[in-house]
Amino acid sequence: GESVGLHLPTLSVQEGDNSIINCAYSNSASDYFIWYKQESGKGPQFIIDIRSNMDKRQGQRVTVLLNKTVKHLSLQIAATQPGDSAVYFCAEWGSARQLTFGSGTQLTVLP
Amino acid sequence: ETGVTQSPTHLIKTRGQQVTLRCSSQSGHNTVSWYQQALGQGPQFIFQYYREEENGRGNFPPRFSGLQFPNYSSELNVNALELDDSALYLCASSLTGGAQETQYFGPGTRLLVL
Numbered sequence: 001g002e003s004v005g006l007h008l009p010t011l012s013v014q015e016g017d018n019s020i021i022n023c024a025y026s027n028s029a030s031d032y033f034i035w036y037k038q039e040s041g042k043g044p045q046f047i048i049d050i051r052s053n054m055d056k057r058q059g060q061r062v063t064v065l066l067n068k069t070v071k072h073l074s075l076q077i078a079a080t081q082p083g084d085s086a087v088y089f090c091a092e093w094g095s096a097r098q099l100t101f102g103s104g105t106q107l108t109v110l111p
Numbered sequence: 112e113t114g115v116t117q118s119p120t121h122l123i124k125t126r127g128q129q130v131t132l133r134c135s136s137q138s139g140h141n142t143v144s145w146y147q148q149a150l151g152q153g154p155q156f157i158f159q160y161y162r163e164e165e166n167g168r169g170n171f172p173p174r175f176s177g178l179q180f181p182n183y184s185s186e187l188n189v190n191a192l193e194l195d196d197s198a199l200y201l202c203a204s205s206l207t208g209g210a211q212e213t214q215y216f217g218p219g220t221r222l223l224v225l
Contacts, residue, residue: 043115043218043219044154045113045216046215049211091153096167097167098144098156098159098169099144099214103151103152104152
């Protein structure tokens with residue numbers, strides 16, 4: 001079946017450093033991946049997406065890398081800021097025509 | 112802000128009761144998806160409505176049902192509430208519900224079942 005998992009449940013980084021959040025997926029048929037950010041008391045907020053025909057996509061301060069060989073996804077945040085503190089979810093769109101979310105990584109930015 | 116609104120923000124019910132949650136989609140979007148998010152977990156897909164018809168369902172029992180109205184707003188109904196139904200209920204809207212389409216989430220309704 002489909003599943004999306006994250007390597008680490010928590011990540012702490014110093015303000016100004018780069019953050020890397022990893023995600024593994026199991027369904028090789030998944031063809032669309034999304035990263036969401038969820039702040040306390042709010043709904044998930046779209047950050048960036050990537051389709052399976054791409055290896056890398058960049059946004060403002062964020063980069064998503066997709067390695068289909070090992071079924072691995074990562075989110076890189078450059079110059080991490082206090083406002084980046086949140087839970088980050090990766091989600092995949094697979095053959096079941098639904099978004100499947102991982103369990104999330106809590107990112108804490110230290111002053 | 113995504114333009115997706117949900118009501119109420121919080122709700123307390125007792126076991127066995129029924130609840131109705133509401134969602135207004137972003138302007139121009141005709142698809143609404145509902146998710147359940149337990150504490151410390153990622154959202155789990157309940158079902159999706161496209162043009163007033165159910166267009167996909169996750170692994171949830173029939174006591175979870177929904178409606179979509181001509182203005183594309185939506186309701187989630189849960190009958191015979193159980194303690195494990197306590198969660199954050201999220202709705203997300205998208206243009207057509209198609210594959211590889213971004214879903215925009217509302218702030219959620221926090222349901223507590225006692």
